[in-house]
Amino acid sequence: MAQNQPLSGPAPAKAALRRELLAARRALSPDALAASARALSRSASRLPELADAHTVAAYVSVGTEPGTRELLDALRAAGKRVLLPVLLPDNDLDWAVYEGPESLAGAAHPGKMRLLEPAGARLGSEAVTGADAVLLPGLAVDRRGMRLGRGGGSYDRVLERLERAGAHPALVVLLYDDEVVARVPEEPHDHPVRAVATPSGVVRF
DSSP states (O other): OOOOOOOSSHHHHHHHHHHHHHHHHHTOOHHHHHHHHHHHHHHHHTOHHHHTOSEEEOOOOOTTSOOOHHHHHHHHHTTOEEEEEEEOTTSOEEEEEOOOGGGEEEEOOTTSOOEEEEOSOOOOGGGGGGOSEEEEOOSEEETTOBEEOOSSOHHHHHHHHHHHHTOOOEEEEEOOGGGEESOOOOOTTOOBOSEEEETTEEEEO
């Protein structure tokens, strides 16, 4: 379990915890990444919030993030409408429907890791407000349900958009097992989530 470092305020503490968690992810072997992705798909697929959903807003994992590709295909095979994000120049997110692996295209964004994004028609940033469940990337969640993101702010905007719209989808973060921690530094704009899916199971808050 990652240890929080006592620093002067939430922003430096978040930065230190992000460095620690990202270093742990970089140390994972390709075999461990593949096995974790398979197990994560199985555990997340058992969530009632996903089983009962008509529309799920998800994302395509990159690098050493917990793998989502198998989960995306499992959701689509189960008849779900899956929305995937398209990064905009201001770090906000547009959305498009996932139509299978062949519908993904590489996208280069200045200063960021190369992403895989859906090639279909853009639905607009508000499309996420129609989702029954939203799968969120992150680096950690604590026992209160507070999420630590990567710091880009894209999903903070998504959560603010949902709140403004009065939308209340199930919010689920996908993590590795040791990224459910005792506490993450919290700022006023942070929103709690309902559950975390990890390769070994589900944690609810």
